[in-house]
Amino acid sequence: xxxxxxxxxxxxxxxxxxxxxxxxxxxxxxxxxxxxxxxxxxxxxxxxxxxxxxxxxxxxxxxxxxxxxxxxxxxxxxxxxxxxxxxxxxxxxxxxxxxxxxxxxxxxxxxxxxxxxxxxxxxxxxxxxxxxxxxxxxxxxxxxxxxxxxxxxxxxxxxxxxxxxxxxxxxxxxxxxxxxxxxxxxxxxxxxxxxxxxxxxxxxxxxxxxxxxxxxxx
Numbered sequence: 001x002x003x004x005x006x007x008x009x010x011x012x013x014x015x016x017x018x019x020x021x022x023x024x025x026x027x028x029x030x031x032x033x034x035x036x037x038x039x040x041x042x043x044x045x046x047x048x049x050x051x052x053x054x055x056x057x058x059x060x061x062x063x064x065x066x067x068x069x070x071x072x073x074x075x076x077x078x079x080x081x082x083x084x085x086x087x088x089x090x091x092x093x094x095x096x097x098x099x100x101x102x103x104x105x106x107x108x109x110x111x112x113x114x115x116x117x118x119x120x121x122x123x124x125x126x127x128x129x130x131x132x133x134x135x136x137x138x139x140x141x142x143x144x145x146x147x148x149x150x151x152x153x154x155x156x157x158x159x160x161x162x163x164x165x166x167x168x169x170x171x172x173x174x175x176x177x178x179x180x181x182x183x184x185x186x187x188x189x190x191x192x193x194x195x196x197x198x199x200x201x202x203x204x205x206x207x208x209x210x211x212x213x214x215x216x217x218x
Contacts, residue, residue, distance in 0.1 A: 012114065026079035033122060039130050041118045046137045047109040054064040054102035060152070064092055072162045077155040094152040099143035107215040167218065176217040181209060 008025050016023050026032030064071035067089075074100035076092055111133050115126035171190055177200065178186035185207070193203045201214045 028133050030122065034106050034118065034119065034124070036116050036124050036130065038125065038132060039127075040113050040207070043109045043112040043130065043134060045139065046134075050102035050105035050137075050140060052128060053141070053148070054099050057098040057102075057148070061092045061095045061099075064156075066162075071166070072159055073166065075159050076152055079151055094148060098144045098148050101140040104140055104163060105137045108137045169197050171200065173204075173214075173217055175208070177204060179218070 012023060012025060024038050060074060060076065063071050064074040066075045076090075076094070078090050080091065080093050082191055115130045115133075116124065118124070118126050155169050173189040173193070174186050177189065181189075181204075189200060189203045189209075193197070193200045196203070203216070204214055205211060
């Protein structure tokens with residue numbers, strides 16, 4: 001409407017050249033104006049990426065928690081002077097930035113979904129907010145991923161001493177031990193370890209299980 005019949009066909013190769021993308025004209029122009037669920041599908045994909053990214057950040061925050069009362073299996077790079085509340089404490093600020101960017105992207109998805117739903121009959125008047133929120137989501141994801149990689153992931157190291165300590169204190173060995181000494185004996189050893197505060201290795205060796213076997217199980 002209101003343009004030359006060949007306008008779209010002549011404009012398309014120019015847009016392709018400018019964007020570097022292989023663009024096409026909608027097969028049904030009425031449907032393309034009336035229903036813009038394609039933007040919702042794109043936003044859904046960005047939301048899925050944001051959810052996965054935030055979950056990775058959550059795992060790193062949990063595994064690096066401490067330094068003494070948390071899990072502490074990971075050591076993340078120091079990117080701040082410390083906590084404003086707890087002097088000397090280093091907060092996982094980069095994973096927290098990633099979480100917050102993901103929250104915005106997920107919220108943008110709701111906005112885009114409702115804007116697409118809000119159209120009436122042959123027209124949707126809410127494309128401006130859809131484009132604004134889509135571009136914001138792309139920008140936030142790109143920048144948060146870059147800072148996550150450069151300022152956190154590249155320099156994470158395992159806290160080997162803490163990992164070994166947690167491994168020795170864990171009750172997981174009861175599963176492997178049951179395959180060797182039997183379920184009933186493994187259960188007895190595990191209960192003794194829990195009640196005494198000893199490790200399964202210590203109780204098992206008191207019960208005659210060889211150190212070599214325990215090393216093999218570990």
